[in-house]
Amino acid sequence: MGRVLPFVIAALLSVIVLFTPESGVPSSPPGTDKVVHTVLFALLAFTGLYARIPHILLALVAYAGLSEVLQQVITPLHRSGDVVDALVDVLGIGVGWLAFTRFSAWRTRRPRRRES
Numbered sequence: 001m002g003r004v005l006p007f008v009i010a011a012l013l014s015v016i017v018l019f020t021p022e023s024g025v026p027s028s029p030p031g032t033d034k035v036v037h038t039v040l041f042a043l044l045a046f047t048g049l050y051a052r053i054p055h056i057l058l059a060l061v062a063y064a065g066l067s068e069v070l071q072q073v074i075t076p077l078h079r080s081g082d083v084v085d086a087l088v089d090v091l092g093i094g095v096g097w098l099a100f101t102r103f104s105a106w107r108t109r110r111p112r113r114r115e116s
Contacts, residue, residue: 007047014040018067022078037085038092045096046103057093064089 017040041060048056064086072081 004051007051010043010047037088041089041092042096045093049100
């Protein structure tokens with residue numbers, strides 16, 4: 001459970017961020033939502049890879065598209081789906097993958113501590 005918990009928390013955060021009704025979304029400067037999408041999906045990718053979830057990157061690409069469709073069709077949300085948001089989500093997945101590969105390489109290169 002130790003490796004999976006960070007992903008579960010990130011996934012719950014994504015549901016809150018992506019499916020909060022428009023009335024609950026704070027106003028922000030233009031472009032802020034793109035940064036939020038990038039960081040959110042980078043976090044999902046990083047924690048999903050850390051948890052060793054099979055095919056997580058493909059699943060996240062599907063989630064990126066599906067979340068935008070759901071935002072458009074779930075009427076009570078009063079939100080609109082955005083193709084650019086989905087593309088930014090995919091960019092975030094790439095950022096998370098890159099960060100995880102760098103993190104993994106760093107972990108394998110660092111010297112192990114000796115136990116006394």
